[in-house]
Amino acid sequence: MFGLLFFVLMAHTAYGDVSYSFPEEMKRGSVIGNIAKDLGLDVNRLSSRKARIDTEGNRKRYCDINLNTGELTVAERIDREEICGKKASCVIKQELVLENPLESRRVNINVKDINDNSPLFKKDLIKLEISESAVKGARYVLEEAHDADIGTNSVQNYNLARNEYFDLAVNAKTTGKFYGELVLQKQLDREQQKEVTLILTAVDGGTPPRSGTVAIHVTVLDANDNAPVFSQAV
Incomplete structure (x- = not known):
């Protein structure tokens, strides 16, 4: 009984992990690496040993093994943002299982981010109310x-379309995120122009870069900057 138990425990032992780095959004069937070669397995015995990729729990099977070549291939679309969100590291853990004898190898796939998302603003229109008495600066x-996206593939800069009244200052937060500030360069005059429309563009650092835009609607509020005037002196 002790000998049988020892054999069963040894049969389920994992003989070490193998890791690959691979960009997200690759087509189904794309080759990740030759797992048979990397683990020193006999390609000719993969079919007889019923080699397969298993997953833990209800997780998707993102990769598969080609029994003829020993290559690990993409089985399902891999969307890094869907799986890991904003995490700096995104690792998918799968398991290679072989029989006769029973053997398992952990497969770790480090999913690299690509610039597949554009910057987005929460709203289509930003509304501001600014008094005509606001001073320059x-x-x-x-x-x-x-x-x-993460890293340099996320928002890196903002641009403001040329206009008569405002410039744009781009600042960085302690978290590394960027944001913009409108800087008044010419005093507003409600009596001349009641509304100002601006276009703000956010640009990421990917290659090629992606961008997103939003309109800014400035309503100029009245200030008591005019005295009553009669049409004639007498």
């Missing part, structure tokens, strides 16, 4: 854009 913080 006044600043107004703008809503930041969000990008599902």
